[in-house]
Amino acid sequence: MKAVTILSGGADSGTLLYYLLDKGYGVYILTFDYNQKHKKEIEYAKKFVEETKKRYPDNILEHRIVDISPISDLISKGALMKEDEVPHNFYTEETQKQTIVPNRNMILLSIAVGYAIKVGAKKVFYGAHKSDYAIYPDCRKEFVKALDTAVYLGNLWTPVEIEAPFVEMTKYEIIKLGLDLNVPYEYTWSCYEGKERPCLECGTCLERTEAFLLNNSKDKLLTEEEWKKAVEIYYRKKKEI
Amino acid sequence: MKAVTILSGGADSGTLLYYLLDKGYGVYILTFDYNQKHKKEIEYAKKFVEETKKRYPDNILEHRIVDISPISDLISKGALMKEDEVPHNFYTEETQKQTIVPNRNMILLSIAVGYAIKVGAKKVFYGAHKSDYAIYPDCRKEFVKALDTAVYLGNLWTPVEIEAPFVEMTKYEIIKLGLDLNVPYEYTWSCYEGKERPCLECGTCLERTEAFLLNNSKDKLLTEEEWKKAVEIYYRKKKEI
Numbered sequence: 330m331k332a333v334t335i336l337s338g339g340a341d342s343g344t345l346l347y348y349l350l351d352k353g354y355g356v357y358i359l360t361f362d363y364n365q366k367h368k369k370e371i372e373y374a375k376k377f378v379e380e381t382k383k384r385y386p387d388n389i390l391e392h393r394i395v396d397i398s399p400i401s402d403l404i405s406k407g408a409l410m411k412e413d414e415v416p417h418n419f420y421t422e423e424t425q426k427q428t429i430v431p432n433r434n435m436i437l438l439s440i441a442v443g444y445a446i447k448v449g450a451k452k453v454f455y456g457a458h459k460s461d462y463a464i465y466p467d468c469r470k471e472f473v474k475a476l477d478t479a480v481y482l483g484n485l486w487t488p489v490e491i492e493a494p495f496v497e498m499t500k501y502e503i504i505k506l507g508l509d510l511n512v513p514y515e516y517t518w519s520c521y522e523g524k525e526r527p528c529l530e531c532g533t534c535l536e537r538t539e540a541f542l543l544n545n546s547k548d549k550l551l552t553e554e555e556w557k558k559a560v561e562i563y564y565r566k567k568k569e570i
Numbered sequence: 571m572k573a574v575t576i577l578s579g580g581a582d583s584g585t586l587l588y589y590l591l592d593k594g595y596g597v598y599i600l601t602f603d604y605n606q607k608h609k610k611e612i613e614y615a616k617k618f619v620e621e622t623k624k625r626y627p628d629n630i631l632e633h634r635i636v637d638i639s640p641i642s643d644l645i646s647k648g649a650l651m652k653e654d655e656v657p658h659n660f661y662t663e664e665t666q667k668q669t670i671v672p673n674r675n676m677i678l679l680s681i682a683v684g685y686a687i688k689v690g691a692k693k694v695f696y697g698a699h700k701s702d703y704a705i706y707p708d709c710r711k712e713f714v715k716a717l718d719t720a721v722y723l724g725n726l727w728t729p730v731e732i733e734a735p736f737v738e739m740t741k742y743e744i745i746k747l748g749l750d751l752n753v754p755y756e757y758t759w760s761c762y763e764g765k766e767r768p769c770l771e772c773g774t775c776l777e778r779t780e781a782f783l784l785n786n787s788k789d790k791l792l793t794e795e796e797w798k799k800a801v802e803i804y805y806r807k808k809k810e811i
Contacts, residue, residue: 400636
């Protein structure tokens with residue numbers, strides 16, 4: 330069974346890859362360079378795959394880094410692509426909306442579908458999850474279903490399905506699954522800032538800290554000292570809400 | 571009213587542009603470089619827009635040529651992108667299927683939607699038409715409707731609609747409309763070969779010749795001599811079917 334999946338370099342898509350490998354899929358992986366401010370996630374995606382190959386040497390069929398920066402020039406808007414500041418603190422409806430990159434996920438999934446047809450894979454897996462529901466409409470089940478239908482109707486001779494196995498799961502549940510699957514989270518990057526180390530204060534850092542805390546676990550990406558600081562920041566910001 | 575449309579450089583998308591200008595839209599135009607063998611169509615798209623600006627100086631809001639060749643490396647397959655020969659003669663089901671580029675139109679439309687959101691346009695126009703129905707499933711109304719729904723659900727805060735006003739029209743009817751609107755077809759390119767002049771023998775050349783013939787018109791892209799040859803080839807091939 331062949332599948333295509335998108336690996337951003339973050340914790341969710343990394344967990345999705347292990348979910349697929351655990352199920353025995355042969356996986357074609359795409360990572361996109363869209364001029365994101367946090368380009369570091371691409372380097373992490375490469376390291377993550379290298380590490381994963383050691384455990385699943387036969388199931389990683391390809392990992393391509395695809396440069397779509399000319400497209401990003403067209404659609405650039407939103408905090409992830411340099412025009413605005415990445416919001417710090419827990420997301421509010423307003424600040425999370427600032428991180429939307431117009432139609433990004435549909436663009437990436439459409440490319441993944443073309444690639445699936447090329448390599449003869451019948452499924453494209455998408456790491457959308459419930460914690461993003463409220464603000465990112467393209468992380469909702471309704472969108473996934475509609476896109477799956479469009480993909481089917483547009484490619485009748487070479488059918489491909491879009492599946493989003495985490496669509497009903499929270500970030501806490503995803504990390505729980507990933508810890509069971511021994512996902513090497515030390516090779517994942519979530520922070521939206523492009524700095525040397527995670528800022529620990531942006532909405533995405535806070536969500537990540539929370540997911541590991543709820544699992545009574547530590548984020549292996551961080552040193553002991555950083556983790557202490559992350560937990561301290563998390564509780565402080567939590568009180569401020 | 572702002573709209574985004576894709577201009578390939580061919581006759582159908584050129585007619586669509588005039589249809590929109592005639593309706594008073596301010597139009598943002600995208601032309602894609604996807605390593606197509608017939609890159610000439612991109613040069614024609616530029617000339618076409620230059621010519622059009624003379625007539626509608628206020629309504630052409632932007633024309634961007636977008637390089638998506640890194641994506642084309644991923645999905646390359648099919649006669650338009652170098653691996654196979656462009657089929658000559660009228661298309662049969664088999665030969666037209668060779669010209670499919672996996673999921674290309676969904677990829678291009680997804681990008682166009684992102685761009686529409688960026689520039690504040692509420693509609694993306696797509697030049698799909700009935701003559702392509704049988705072989706290209708993504709030129710069918712069912713696909714357009716499903717994609718429109720997916721686009722709506724994926725971008726709830728910034729709704730964009732996909733419209734395909736030619737979806738029930740044949741190529742003959744599109745050219746008929748274009749002749750009424752004085753579309754400068756001399757600046758459009760249809761041939762799938764990358765040669766200096768149209769080959770007149772590929773399926774697309776034959777369809778183009780037929781559309782002008784049925785309108786009792788001449789293809790202004792061609793010299794008098796070329797047009798005579800095109801008509802002669804058309805009738806010869808027609809007898810061979």
